[in-house]
Amino acid sequence: MTDAIVAEGLRKKYGDKAALDGLDLRVARGTVHGVLGPNGAGKTTAVRILTTLLRPDEGRAEVAGHDVVRQAYEVRLRIGLLGQHAAVDEELSGRQNLDMFGRLHHLGARRARGRADELLERFGLADTGRKPVSAYSGGMRRRLDLAASLITQPEVLFLDEPTTGLDPRGRAEVWAAVRSLVGGGTTVLLTTQYLEEADQLADRISVVDRGRAVADGTADELKVMTGGDRIDVVLRDAGQLGAAVALLPVDAAGVSVDTDRRLLSAPVTDRMAALSGVVRALEEAGIEAEDVSLRRPTLDEVFLHLTGDDERVKEAV
Amino acid sequence: MSAYALTDSWTMTRRELAHWTRQPVRVLVGLVFPVMLLLMFGYLVGGGRGVEGEYVDYLVPGMLALTMAFGLESTMLAVTQDLNKGVIDRFRSMPMANGAVLVGRSVADMLQSALSLMVMTAVAFALGWRAHGGLTGFLGAIGLLLLFRFAMLWIGIHLAMVAGKPELVQAVQILVWPVGFLSNAFAAPGSMPDWLGSVVEWNPLSQTATAVRDLFGAQGAESGHVGAAVLWPVALLVVFFPLAVRRFGALSK
Numbered sequence: 152m153t154d155a156i157v158a159e160g161l162r163k164k165y166g167d168k169a170a171l172d173g174l175d176l177r178v179a180r181g182t183v184h185g186v187l188g189p190n191g192a193g194k195t196t197a198v199r200i201l202t203t204l205l206r207p208d209e210g211r212a213e214v215a216g217h218d219v220v221r222q223a224y225e226v227r228l229r230i231g232l233l234g235q236h237a238a239v240d241e242e243l244s245g246r247q248n249l250d251m252f253g254r255l256h257h258l259g260a261r262r263a264r265g266r267a268d269e270l271l272e273r274f275g276l277a278d279t280g281r282k283p284v285s286a287y288s289g290g291m292r293r294r295l296d297l298a299a300s301l302i303t304q305p306e307v308l309f310l311d312e313p314t315t316g317l318d319p320r321g322r323a324e325v326w327a328a329v330r331s332l333v334g335g336g337t338t339v340l341l342t343t344q345y346l347e348e349a350d351q352l353a354d355r356i357s358v359v360d361r362g363r364a365v366a367d368g369t370a371d372e373l374k375v376m377t378g379g380d381r382i383d384v385v386l387r388d389a390g391q392l393g394a395a396v397a398l399l400p401v402d403a404a405g406v407s408v409d410t411d412r413r414l415l416s417a418p419v420t421d422r423m424a425a426l427s428g429v430v431r432a433l434e435e436a437g438i439e440a441e442d443v444s445l446r447r448p449t450l451d452e453v454f455l456h457l458t459g460d461d462e463r464v465k466e467a468v
Numbered sequence: 469m470s471a472y473a474l475t476d477s478w479t480m481t482r483r484e485l486a487h488w489t490r491q492p493v494r495v496l497v498g499l500v501f502p503v504m505l506l507l508m509f510g511y512l513v514g515g516g517r518g519v520e521g522e523y524v525d526y527l528v529p530g531m532l533a534l535t536m537a538f539g540l541e542s543t544m545l546a547v548t549q550d551l552n553k554g555v556i557d558r559f560r561s562m563p564m565a566n567g568a569v570l571v572g573r574s575v576a577d578m579l580q581s582a583l584s585l586m587v588m589t590a591v592a593f594a595l596g597w598r599a600h601g602g603l604t605g606f607l608g609a610i611g612l613l614l615l616f617r618f619a620m621l622w623i624g625i626h627l628a629m630v631a632g633k634p635e636l637v638q639a640v641q642i643l644v645w646p647v648g649f650l651s652n653a654f655a656a657p658g659s660m661p662d663w664l665g666s667v668v669e670w671n672p673l674s675q676t677a678t679a680v681r682d683l684f685g686a687q688g689a690e691s692g693h694v695g696a697a698v699l700w701p702v703a704l705l706v707v708f709f710p711l712a713v714r715r716f717g718a719l720s721k
Binding site for chain 1: 487490556557560561562568
């Protein structure tokens with residue numbers, strides 16, 4: 152089968168600023184694809200183009216086998232969209248909203264009503280009655296929004312930062328709902344600023360920065376890209392961090408230091424050699440360590456490494 | 469997809485009507501406000517400078533036309549609020565007829581205006597106003613008023629598309645007053661300085677008000693303005709309807 156989403160060389164400018172600067176993207180059918188990037192990386196612009204809300208200046212994109220510009224209507228028949236801001240009518244109740252969206256999907260009055268009841272039940276909103284959406288909690292609103300994007304069981308579902316602004320409980324609710332969808336064969340494109348979210352939900356991840364994809368792969372593949380394992384050393388005395396960096400048998404270029412946590416962290420190639428080498432060097436120099444550990448890089452480090460912002464690297468590590 | 473144009477437009481109209489049942493106070497205020505203006509100008513402000521015959525017969529058509537003109541601002545407000553909500557994105561990402569959102573808005577606003585005309589004429593009747601032009605004249609007058617409202621509606625939609633921000637609605641809400649008052653709604657242009665009188669006579673609102681007075685058979689009403697009261701709104705529609713529709717299509721730019 153062909154890919155559910157194909158984007159090639161998408162460009163979009165707002166005034167002088169390029170929101171998208173040649174974005175390429177491929178998402179296989181039935182997978183969850185994470186698009187990871189900082190604010191202003193172009194994630195929302197990409198979603199708006201792929202969901203036919205915005206025309207690209209250059210490049211082309213196909214969703215569910217149809218061109219998003221020339222066959223916008225065909226695309227709209229096959230997609231669901233959960234935008235960054237709740238896209239429901241705040242004055243109406245949840246049931247009124249879903250009923251309205253069902254009618255606009257041309258289910259007819261009776262099926263629209265039935266589908267509304269079904270979705271309210273499934274997303275735990277059956278007891279909301281006539282209450283207007285404006286009185287819902289953030290998590291409830293998000294779930295209703297998600298229900299609204301699933302009226303016709305879309306082939307491709309777009310989730311644009313689905314948990315931004317939610318508390319941990321609301322986030323867990325949305326995650327659970329997204330997981331339950333994937334089994335049904337729906338392709339999901341998920342944008343997020345949270346690495347944890349991409350790691351939890353996505354089969355593959357594209358890292359986007361300044362309007363283009365800078366890396367693409369599974370979470371594990373991306374972790375390998377930053378040079379594999381790291382060694383973390385926590386010293387008893389932060390004052391000795393400088394001395395430790397100078398004498399440890401590691402590549403000084405990749406070392407990062409966090410004075411508050413008395414931590415230095417460095418990439419390593421040979422795990423065991425690095426571990427024994429570090430311990431020996433510290434002993435010989437008489438520097439006391441509280442903890443020495445080997446670990447895989449976190450997605451945070453991968454992300455910051457790939458987007459290449461040194462300031463952010465220093466803050467995060 | 470145009471096969472669903474009617475269904476979708478009806479769904480969007482139902483949405484607006486559901487808003488009415490959700491916010492009955494807002495609907496009530498919308499109906500009471502023009503009645504208040506009518507009472508204010510009928511009793512408090514008095515006036516009717518240069519007006520022949522009964523002032524109430526002069527004032528009521530003027531107030532009805534003015535209410536239709538003020539509809540511009542309520543349409544603009546509603547469309548602006550809608551555009552600034554996420555729900556419009558959902559509509560646009562759905563396989564629905566393109567213009568249904570705007571059609572729903574128009575139908576709901578026209579219904580509201582028709583209702584408003586009913587309430588106002590009922591109050592006016594209680595105040596002693598009478599339509600002397602028979603049923604045909606009455607229906608013709610209501611038709612002209614609604615046609616005028618329809619033109620205001622599309623100007624309102626267009627302005628909302630152009631301005632797009634709630635702050636700019638306020639500016640229009642203020643501007644609507646002088647433009648509404650620079651008409652013959654309350655006073656005859658003959659009583660004004662020459663230059664002002666000419667501006668006032670050119671105001672499309674004045675044309676509608678004069679034609680409505682004529683059709684209501686008000687004493688001393690000028691005749692021969694029905695043509696202008698049809699042409700003005702039609703001309704405005706010819707300009708603003710396509711502009712507004714194009715603007716709506718261009719949301720994807």
